[in-house]
Amino acid sequence: MIDNTLITKPSYVAHSMDKLSDIISKMKENKMWTVPVIKDRKLIGLISYKDLLSRRVSLETKAINIMSPSVTVQIDEDINRLIAKFYTTKARVIPVINEKREFIGLVTRESLLSYLLKANEIPENRTAREYMTSPATSIDENDSIARARWLMIRDNISRLPATKEYRLTGIISARDIVDALYSVSGRKRESIMKDEERVMAMPVKEIMKYPVITANGKDSLTDVVEKLLKFRISGMPVMEGDRLSGVISGLDIIKAVAEKMQLSIPIEAKIPQELKSNLEFKANIDDILERYLSKIERLTEVINFKVSFKEEMRSSTGNKKLYTAMVRVTTKIGDYVARDTDWEPVVALKNAVEKIEERILRKLRKIEESNKKGIKAEEA
Structure with a gap:
């Protein structure tokens, strides 16, 4: 279970119909980087400075129209899972929820670092x-x-x-x-x-x-x-x-x-030896995997993320190879597989993971529409 000392109660919580002008004012006033968005006590998203940086919207815009999906942790999850989620999603804050998805509080990077410092978990003799x-x-x-x-x-x-x-x-x-x-x-x-x-x-x-x-x-x-x-x-x-x-x-x-804690990160990549020896290629692959795992983890919990490459053919001159990248992702809402082929393996991988991301988004939209229909049926 998550230690209570890790959880902070935000000084401000936005509601789904709050205006951006009011939200930004509160963010400045309370020196908040990220604001949780709540509807009927349940967490529905987050608004951060990074979201506002990437797109300019009217100050009259409602919170529900500008918020981003959020990775979350259940109150009964352990510290190792929490650390792994911060690492894989690169989150600034992670909301804590109960089994009904009701908002409890936030774990911030700062509160986690403070906890790890007091627990003597920061690696010694590392610079x-x-x-x-x-x-x-x-x-x-x-x-x-x-x-x-x-x-x-x-x-x-x-x-x-x-x-x-x-x-x-x-x-x-x-x-x-x-x-x-x-x-x-x-x-x-x-x-x-x-x-x-x-x-x-x-x-x-x-x-x-x-x-x-x-x-x-x-x-x-x-x-x-x-x-x-x-x-x-x-x-x-x-x-x-x-x-x-x-x-x-x-x-x-x-x-x-x-x-240091040897936490398991849900990424498995099978890369041909000739590609593995290319340091620039490996750095590009690592960047794509980390970036898209982070994005997908914000949409749904990722259980497994597997990547493999297969050489399909050589060019007529023999100095180029055609690669197929295959991505398999197991999530809380289903399993997804996508492939893409390109002369540049990095491009093939990027296209494949983007297909996975789009399919997950479509599935989440269907789930949301189904939930809305269910609520309307109950109200009727």
């Missing part, structure tokens, strides 16, 4: 240098906010170190961009559109935060966690002297804990 993401995706402080937004969406990240002549000068987050975009409420549509264009064209240095809280490459993971919790930040740049070496986040620490 930031070993677990940071390197090289860091960064941006020049004179580049536009539009480019910063594009990089965040492309790389699925929520912060960017800002530099000037390769020297760290600040940091910009998804929250900074969204706050700037949505600070134009109460104006006419034409004025809002002009202001959006103005904000997107502004240089990053206009809204970035500084000075920047950083870690050193040789800092222990325990020191990193303590700094993240002390300053209430989700991640920070890692420096080697004056040089930006990488970025480390709470998620990287959770990954280290998952490895």
